[in-house]
Amino acid sequence: MQALHTAATGMAAQELNVQVISNNIANLRTTGFKKQTAAFQDLIYEHIRRVGAQASDQGTIVPVGVDIGGGVKTVGTPRSMTQGTLSQTGNDLDLAVSGDGFFKILMPDGTYQYTRDGTFQMDNQGRVVTAQGNPVQPTITVPNNASGLAVNEQGQVSVTLPGSSTSTILGQIGLTRFINKAGLQPVGSNQFTETPSSGPPQDGTATAEGYGKITQGSLEQANVDVVSEMSDLIAAQRAYEMNAKVISAADQMMQSTTALFR
Amino acid sequence: MQNALLIGLSRQMTLERQMDVIANNVANANTNGFKADHSLFEEYLNSNAREDNFIGADRRVSYVQDRGTFRDIGQGPMEATSNPLDVAIDGNAYFAVQAAGGERYTRDGKFSLNSTGQLVTSDGALVLGTGGPITFQPTDHDINIAPDGTVTVLEGTARTDSIRGKIRMVAFDDPTRLTKLGANLYDIGSAVQQADTKSTVRQGYVEKSNVNAVSEMTRMVEVMRSYASVASLLQQQSDLHKSAIEKLADVPA
Numbered sequence: 410m411q412a413l414h415t416a417a418t419g420m421a422a423q424e425l426n427v428q429v430i431s432n433n434i435a436n437l438r439t440t441g442f443k444k445q446t447a448a449f450q451d452l453i454y455e456h457i458r459r460v461g462a463q464a465s466d467q468g469t470i471v472p473v474g475v476d477i478g479g480g481v482k483t484v485g486t487p488r489s490m491t492q493g494t495l496s497q498t499g500n501d502l503d504l505a506v507s508g509d510g511f512f513k514i515l516m517p518d519g520t521y522q523y524t525r526d527g528t529f530q531m532d533n534q535g536r537v538v539t540a541q542g543n544p545v546q547p548t549i550t551v552p553n554n555a556s557g558l559a560v561n562e563q564g565q566v567s568v569t570l571p572g573s574s575t576s577t578i579l580g581q582i583g584l585t586r587f588i589n590k591a592g593l594q595p596v597g598s599n600q601f602t603e604t605p606s607s608g609p610p611q612d613g614t615a616t617a618e619g620y621g622k623i624t625q626g627s628l629e630q631a632n633v634d635v636v637s638e639m640s641d642l643i644a645a646q647r648a649y650e651m652n653a654k655v656i657s658a659a660d661q662m663m664q665s666t667t668a669l670f671r
Numbered sequence: 672m673q674n675a676l677l678i679g680l681s682r683q684m685t686l687e688r689q690m691d692v693i694a695n696n697v698a699n700a701n702t703n704g705f706k707a708d709h710s711l712f713e714e715y716l717n718s719n720a721r722e723d724n725f726i727g728a729d730r731r732v733s734y735v736q737d738r739g740t741f742r743d744i745g746q747g748p749m750e751a752t753s754n755p756l757d758v759a760i761d762g763n764a765y766f767a768v769q770a771a772g773g774e775r776y777t778r779d780g781k782f783s784l785n786s787t788g789q790l791v792t793s794d795g796a797l798v799l800g801t802g803g804p805i806t807f808q809p810t811d812h813d814i815n816i817a818p819d820g821t822v823t824v825l826e827g828t829a830r831t832d833s834i835r836g837k838i839r840m841v842a843f844d845d846p847t848r849l850t851k852l853g854a855n856l857y858d859i860g861s862a863v864q865q866a867d868t869k870s871t872v873r874q875g876y877v878e879k880s881n882v883n884a885v886s887e888m889t890r891m892v893e894v895m896r897s898y899a900s901v902a903s904l905l906q907q908q909s910d911l912h913k914s915a916i917e918k919l920a921d922v923p924a
Contacts (some may be wrong), residue, residue: 442917592784
């Protein structure tokens, strides 16, 4: 009975769907998180009677065939890279990007990772670092006697040094774009790495050519919409139940056949 | 007496296949752009009944066979995703994509970009525009897809739209001739296709599966019960057979 296996693929797909939805909900309050949705495709069909085949010597053609599908498969979990809402925190080093750009982070192994999470801090050397302590690129070092740290829309970091009445520019935080940002690979800790699918990173500055602008004192919230996640969850759960019902129906059909030979 | 068994068997085989079709619909209840299949049956008249030699003409035995599965090409519900590369078709058209075996058609509008900036399906097949694949430049942003399929962007610091192509929508005289290939793709073979002018696309939406859960479940119960009733018919037939043999072989004392 093919229906048993078909329904099993359906159950597996819905299980994965619930997994993706629960990860979105779990990251509801994660700064800079981008939600995922599971995408499905039907499996190949068994053409028991081929459509368009000749039905008689007179050239009559079969108008519809008998096509039995084998179920469903997961093709991907594309990430929705839409902008999350900005929430104000008032922290000098909390930065949010409105636009396409990512912050570039130097990892301890010398590679770069990219993030939308602008919860930055200062380390013991005065460098602007992520919550994990990895420096934001280009590295900005704040002197320990500086006050009045300000970051403008272009990402320029300026401070007021003692004995000076004007502010001094320390450097400019850069942003990086990808032609296919949905193709970035998540590595946890709110960070992404470049993949062959994302295309090479294009370093630039905020406010230029769609990189987006930087807002100081704000953080980008996750772009998860609770209401739609909950309705997706219900839909996934019901679909799972229906597939389970198909399995039990197919099982009962087989049972009625085996009961024939008592 | 064999006839009843064989007729019952023919019915059970078709019911089993109908169950397979329902299972596939239910499994694809969350597949973007999926179109539900339904089974068709027909009577199959066999030559005259065999084991009865009554006076008068023999009646023909009628079996059942599944003639086809037809597709419900009705529109699926639209789900708003706010993703600028999700497009749903409002109408009967299909998207044309460049798959491994050649040009194929799909209703699944969950598109994305590849590393060279081309518009692709979830499988990476190129989405075809009226002038070939639709390619974006690295500095493009604010992608807009008009109802007629025209894709425009803002390039760099430009304030006016640049056209990146027009998504090709294809219609068919006889959409039932489309065969499902899996992976949400259809193949048309040698039949005629033409550019569709009546359908429109909607950006930021995906078309969900048009499987109606309630009717699928109802049909499933129906199939299950008919299968069981045929099984009990076969059981009674077999009991009858058995008792006939016993009665006939019973030698009176």
